[in-house]
Amino acid sequence: MPETALLLTPMHYLYLIGVIVILTVMILRKDTPAVCIGFLFLLGFVGLGTITGGIQVIFKSILYAATQFMEIIATIALVTALSKCLSDLGSDYLLMTPMRKVMKSPSVTWWLLGLTMLLFSFFLWPSPSVALVGAIMLPFAVRTGLSPLMAAMAMNLFGHGIALSYDLVIQGAPAISASAAGVTTSQVLHQGGPIFWTMGAVTVISAFLLNYRSISGSVPVTIAHREVSESSLIKNKKAAFILAVLTPAVFLADIFFMVFFQLNGGEATSLVSGTAVLLMCIGAILGFKKKSLEKVTDYVTDGFLFAIRIFAPVIIIGAFFFLGGEGIGQIMGTDFSGGIMNDWALWLAGHAPLTKHMAAFFQMIVGGLTGLDGSGFSGLPLTGALAHTFGAATGASVPVLAALGQITAIFVGGGTIVPWGLIPVAAICNVSPLDLARKNLLPVFIGFGAAFLVACFII
Known part of the structure; x- marks a missing residue:
């Protein structure tokens, strides 16, 4: 049973004020890095008691956030490098041609893109799936008239939303929740199944x-016009054709290896990223021969410049929110542990009047609070433990409560609500993470409402 008798300090109240101010600035569509830096200094000053401590916390927090994001930054950079190579050779145009028969309209494309992302994410998890689906299908989707923002929404909600929160195949998330709640993984998946599917379908x-006009109202790119202009740009048709065939074939081989060798998470992401680098090098050699060494350097440089440009403000924002989770111990020292937002969640659990339905409601609130650090999985031990506590206190279904906490923690922190959690999709689609987060907000909260109502019936 988690300890709920917590003493809230001035640092806790200051952090909560910071969260409210930053979210308000985001809603007003203003940039937040300067606000985050200000609160980082104040938190360091209050927590460590010195001005120098406050200054050091700014840098340490940013450095910590950069290390946490580095895997994603590298993946985005390397996939972008491959994309530039495909474009220079004209391979992307050749890849697009057979897809015209399937992606006939933006609306059909939206669902096809989302369902493909869902399938891949169930088996591979979303991060490597974003790279795979984005590298192969995104150019085709945009050619049908689907805007990059709408494409990002489809990939994000189906992948980092439905697939990651349910985690039906790999079962990493439900295993963590079940272990902390004292139930089995199958109980969380089975008893929580109606909630998971309701959340996903309604969202x-x-x-x-809500976005039907934006999705279906765009005019598809005229293939006939592009055929004349783009085909003339393919100077080395043999190289373009080889890479157009090799790219999907090798990525399909990656999928086979992931399934066969049970690779997931960081291992799967590294396989996809490494494959992208090799394909980019092969394309440069085939297409540019003596100039291939310089072209590889150019592609890698362009890829990392793009990734850093996307991530620079997000690293600053993430630095503030990592203080709310377990990162605070590494940033401010071992005297600080557990995370400020986790403390607030425990305080809420210990001071709220409980019935079955109130327990379900607070479980969702706690899950959302723990997700604000951008890591949906970090809050699962807490939501699982609280599910056990709430269930014992009210007689509610522990697996259902665990499922509710898992859904909100991952939908918020795993990558559909907080901008610093949905960077992979936003970067691949070259859209603003803040714009994507705003687009996701209303559908996800409608989904939360539907999930809560279903939980009230089965709890």
Whole structure:
């Protein structure tokens, strides 16, 4: 049973004020890095008691956030490098041609892109799936008239939303929740199944209907016009054709290896990223021969410049929110542990009047709070433990409560609500993470409402 008798300090209240101010600035569509830096200094000053401590916390927090994001930064950079190589050779145009028969309209494309992302993410997890689906399908989706922002929404809600929160195949998330709640993984998946599917279905249907005009109203790129202009740019048709065939074939081989060798998470992401680098090098050699060494350097440089440009403000924002989770111990020292937002969640659990339905509601609130650090999985031990506590106190279903906490923690922190958690999709689609987060907000909250109502019936 988690300890709920917590003493809230001035640092806790200052951090909560910071969260409210930053979210308010985001809603007003203003940039937040300067606000985050200000609160980083104040938190360091209050927590460590010195001005120098406050200054050091700014740098340490940013450095910590950069290390946490580095895997994603490298993946985005290397996939972008491959994308530039495909474009220079004209391979992307050749890849697009057979997809015209399938992706006939932006609306059909939206669902096809989302369902493909869902399938890949169930088996591979979303991060490597974003790279795979983005590298192969995104150019085709945009050619049908689907805007990059709408494409990002489809990939994000189906992948980092439905697939990651349910985690039906790999079962990493439900295993953590179940272990902390004292139940089995199958109980969380089975008893929580109606909630997971309700959340997913209501969210994506709401997203489609709310954005129907934006999704279906765009005019597809005229293939005939592009055929004349783009085909003339393919100077080395043999190299373009080889890379156009090799790219999907090798990525399909990656999928086979991931499934066969049970690679997931960082291992799967590294396989995809490494494959992208090799394909880029092969394309440069085939297409540019003596100039291939310089072209590889150019592609890698362009890829990392793009990734850093996207991530620079997000690293600053993430630095503040990592203080709310377990990162605070590494940033400010071992005297600080557990995370400020986790403390607030425990305080809330210990001071709220409980019934079955109130327990379900607070479980969702706690899950959302723990997700604000941008790591959906970091809050699962807490939501699982609280599910056990709330269940014992009210007689509610522990697996259902665990499922609710898991859904909100991952939908918020795993990459659909907080901008610093959905960077992979935003970067691959070259859209603003803040814009994507705003687009996701209403559909996800409609999904939360539907999930809560279903939970009230089965709890």
